[in-house]
Structures are given as C-alpha cells and as structure tokens.
Amino acid sequence: MGQLVNGIWQDVWYDTKSSNGHFKRTAPQFRHWVTADGQPGPTGEGGFKAEAGRYHLYVSLACPWAHRTLLMRKLKGLEHIISVSVVHPLMLEHGWTFATDFEAATGDKIFGLDYLYQLYLKAIPDYTGRVTVPVLWDTQKNTIVSNESSEIIRMFNSAFDNLGATPADYYPEPLREEIDRLNDWIYPNVNNGVYKAGFATQQNAYREEVANVFNALDKLEDILSSRRYLTGSQLTEADLRLWTTLVRFDPVYVTHFKCDYQRISDYPNLYGFLRDIYQLPGIHETVNFPHIRNHYYRSHKTINPTGIISIGPKQDLNAPHHRDRRFGE
Numbered sequence: 319m320g321q322l323v324n325g326i327w328q329d330v331w332y333d334t335k336s337s338n339g340h341f342k343r344t345a346p347q348f349r350h351w352v353t354a355d356g357q358p359g360p361t362g363e364g365g366f367k368a369e370a371g372r373y374h375l376y377v378s379l380a381c382p383w384a385h386r387t388l389l390m391r392k393l394k395g396l397e398h399i400i401s402v403s404v405v406h407p408l409m410l411e412h413g414w415t416f417a418t419d420f421e422a423a424t425g426d427k428i429f430g431l432d433y434l435y436q437l438y439l440k441a442i443p444d445y446t447g448r449v450t451v452p453v454l455w456d457t458q459k460n461t462i463v464s465n466e467s468s469e470i471i472r473m474f475n476s477a478f479d480n481l482g483a484t485p486a487d488y489y490p491e492p493l494r495e496e497i498d499r500l501n502d503w504i505y506p507n508v509n510n511g512v513y514k515a516g517f518a519t520q521q522n523a524y525r526e527e528v529a530n531v532f533n534a535l536d537k538l539e540d541i542l543s544s545r546r547y548l549t550g551s552q553l554t555e556a557d558l559r560l561w562t563t564l565v566r567f568d569p570v571y572v573t574h575f576k577c578d579y580q581r582i583s584d585y586p587n588l589y590g591f592l593r594d595i596y597q598l599p600g601i602h603e604t605v606n607f608p609h610i611r612n613h614y615y616r617s618h619k620t621i622n623p624t625g626i627i628s629i630g631p632k633q634d635l636n637a638p639h640h641r642d643r644r645f646g647e
C-alpha cells in the first residue's frame with residue numbers, strides 16, 4: 319500500500335489523523351473519455367475514439383470499483399473488443415502487483431510490468447497520487463484514458479455500440495435523473511461507506527460511518543420491496559454499482575470492516591436482489607471470492623495484522639430468488 323510522489327513510489331498507509339479518524343478517498347486524476355467518434359467527453363481531452371483492440375482494462379477481481387467495469391464489459395459483450403489484465407489479489411508494500419502466483423492473476427499482458435505503479439509512470443513519469451484500479455489504458459497513445467470506474471462504465475455502455483457491442487442501455491435517458499440521484503447517496507453511504515467504517519481509527523468516526531451504512535441499507539431494503547431493481551423493472555448502472563458492494567458484504571465487510579449490525583442475508587429484499595443479479599447470464603463469471611477474500615483480509619495489515627482469513631458465511635447465491643415472478647417479469 320502506498321502512493322507515487324513526483325514519480326517515486328512511497329509505501330505509506332492512508333492518513334486518517336488529519337480528519338479525526340475518518341478515511342477520505344482521493345479523487346482520480348485521469349478523466350478522458352473514449353467516445354464513438356473521438357470527440358472529447360464530459361471531461362479531459364478528445365482523441366480517444368472507440369476502436370476494437372485499442373483499449374486495455376487493468377482490474378483487480380477483488381476491487382468493487384474494478385468489478386463494475388468487468389460487469390459492464392460482460393453485459394455489453396465487449397470481451398472481444400477490450401482485453402483485460404488482472405492484478406494479484408495482495409496489495410502490499412509495492413501496491414498492486416502483476417505477480418502471477420495466484421489463480422486468475424494474469425500478469426501485465428501489455429508490457430509485462432511488475433507493478434501497477436509502473437504503468438502510471440508510463441503515462442506521467444513524475445505522477446503524484448494514488449495508484450488505483452481500474453485503469454483503462456490506450457495502447458495507441460500509450461497513456462491512461464481513465465482511472466475512474468463510474469466514467470469507464472458509462473463509456474462501455476455506449477461508446478462501442480457501432481463496433482458490435484450488445485445492444486442494451488444501462489443509463490437510459492428517461493431514467494438518468496433517477497439513476498444519478500440513487501448513485502449520489504449510495505456511493506458515499508454504501509460503496510464507500512463500508513470502507514469509511516472499516517478504516518475509521520476513532521470510535522466516534524466508526525460509529526457515525528457504520529450508522530450511515532445501515533441507514534442506507536434499510537432505505538434500499540424498502541425500495542427493493544416494491545420493485546425488482548432500483549428504478550423499476552429495468553436493470554441499470556445504479557443496480558450494478560450497488561451490487562458489487564452487496565456481493566462482498568457478508569463474505570468480507572461484516573467482519574473485516576466491522577459492518578456487523580446485520581448481514582445482507584438478514585434483509586429479504588436485498589438478499590433476493592443480490593441473488594437475482596448473481597444469477598443473470600454471465601454475471602457469476604465476474605465474481606472471484608478467493609481474490610476478494612484474500613485481498614481484504616491479507617492486504618490491510620493495519621486492521622487485520624495476522625492476515626487470517628475468516629471462515630466466511632454459509633451463503634448460497636444460486637438459491638432461488640423469485641423476484642422475476644414476484645414483480646411480474
């Protein structure tokens with residue numbers, strides 16, 4: 319765990335002292351957009367035209383943010399258009415590495431690098447900042463297009479549609495406002511909420527953060543009691559973004575991040591929603607529990623110094639959910 323400072327790797331843990339024990343996530347710095355015609359997107363520069371085989375996605379199978387991008391790549395049928403490298407699940411003194419001594423850790427398929435930070439240095443030799451996954455790499459311009467998953471999934475949703483992507487829209491125009499509103503509170507309270515609870519270093523900070531997590535889960539349970547997905551009958555990016563946290567919740571966040579007031583399996587609707595999406599075609603192939611559980615329990619030495627991986631819950635994600643029948647779809 320660490321970061322780059324003026325192009326030099328420094329092995330330091332998150333600073334929570336300056337924020338009264340609260341964990342603060344820093345903003346990603348690469349914000350260009352791949353677009354169908356290469357015109358600039360909402361941020362960054364233009365020149366990143368959608369082309370088959372041009373872009374490469376670097377992910378961790380453990381990371382919920384990287385998982386969003388893998389889900390969208392799968393649902394949009396982009397596997398033959400965008401290739402992927404998978405980092406090793408352990409993130410220790412060198413940050414994410416390309417070691418291959420773990421099943422499904424592929425190494426760096428483009429450059430054969432040892433560490434992910436070396437990729438950031440290829441983009442900006444004196445880069446200062448965190449070295450995070452996912453990363454969308456442009457093999458033509460030899461740079462990082464984006465390291466912000468919420469934007470990468472929007473690109474995947476539409477930019478490659480003329481190149482044979484599966485025709486489906488997970489950010490449909492009529493639902494955009496509602497999706498944005500959902501994302502706006504689900505991200506701080508749930509996706510990042512569990513990290514803020516888990517990385518808190520003062521009791522008050524933890525109490526505040528963990529309460530936010532469960533208040534938000536109660537609200538979500540209520541929404542999902544009357545509709546199959548968050549905005550109704552259609553699966554959208556808001557569902558996918560929530561889901562990558564839910565699938566990690568009982569196996570990791572309950573014990574490792576001390577989010578133990580309730581499990582997802584204690585919420586009938588959230589648990590049904592979790593199983594519903596898990597059972598959609600192709601989705602379970604993006605889930606790798608050995609990466610997920612090894613990453614968290616063995617990488618975060620400040621909160622789990624022994625590196626012992628808990629036994630984990632008894633959970634059958636293939637059990638019937640009946641949400642399709644219940645909501646008439």
Ligand SMILES: N[C@@H](CCC(=O)N[C@@H](CS)C(=O)NCC(=O)O)C(=O)O
Pocket residue numbers: 319320346380381382383384413448449450451452465466467468
């Ligand atoms: N805003 C980023 C956040 C990604 C992120 O924080 N990824 C974590 C892994 S789950 C990471 O790489 N952390 C390394 C670090 O913070 O040094 C996104 O959504 O793409």
